[in-house]
Amino acid sequence: MKNIILRVLAKLLLAGLSFFVITFTIYFFNLDMKATSKIEPLLLRHYDRIPRKQYL
Numbered sequence: 001m002k003n004i005i006l007r008v009l010a011k012l013l014l015a016g017l018s019f020f021v022i023t024f025t026i027y028f029f030n031l032d033m034k035a036t037s038k039i040e041p042l043l044l045r046h047y048d049r050i051p052r053k054q055y056l
Contacts, residue, residue: 026032
């Protein structure tokens with residue numbers, strides 16, 4: 001029983017550590033903004049077509 005708990009904890013620790021490394025790499029190299037800049041023209045086209053309700 002103790003062996004199973006240790007194995008599960010080791011897998012959780014490994015999953016958490018890998019999640020941290022992946023998110024830190026995305027943050028450090030600013031990959032989220034680089035990806036967003038690639039699709040920005042598509043986003044602008046989409047949001048420019050939305051009808052606006054502007055009340056003055």
